[in-house]
Amino acid sequence: xxxxxxxxxxxxxxxxxxxxxxxxxxxxxxxxxxxxxxxxxxxxxxxxxxxxxxxxxxxxxxxxxxxxxxxxxxxxxxxxxxxxxxxxxxxxxxxx
Numbered sequence: 331x332x333x334x335x336x337x338x339x340x341x342x343x344x345x346x347x348x349x350x351x352x353x354x355x356x357x358x359x360x361x362x363x364x365x366x367x368x369x370x371x372x373x374x375x376x377x378x379x380x381x382x383x384x385x386x387x388x389x390x391x392x393x394x395x396x397x398x399x400x401x402x403x404x405x406x407x408x409x410x411x412x413x414x415x416x417x418x419x420x421x422x423x424x425x426x
Contacts (some may be wrong), residue, residue: 331367331424332393334385336417342379344412351412352381355405362399365392379414386424 374380
């Protein structure tokens with residue numbers, strides 16, 4: 331099992347636009363990726379424009395498949411203008 335925490339810095343005035351694009355992406359992930367066990371957008375209570383995506387994948391293959399989908403690539407391009415910096419991605423190993 332592989333966990334991912336993606337920290338996304340969004341321009342606060344573009345937060346609603348970002349959320350719309352991301353929630354559309356999340357619906358597609360949940361509908362099409364059985365190897366993605368969790369894909370949840372969260373936002374900071376203390377820092378405007380800071381979002382964290384909590385992700386859990388069944389395998390390395392499931393993680394790679396996620397990044398290779400057309401809808402993931404399209405969402406990344408659509409989110410680009412709303413961002414305030416590069417995403418920070420942390421990869422974690424599940425403890426079972």
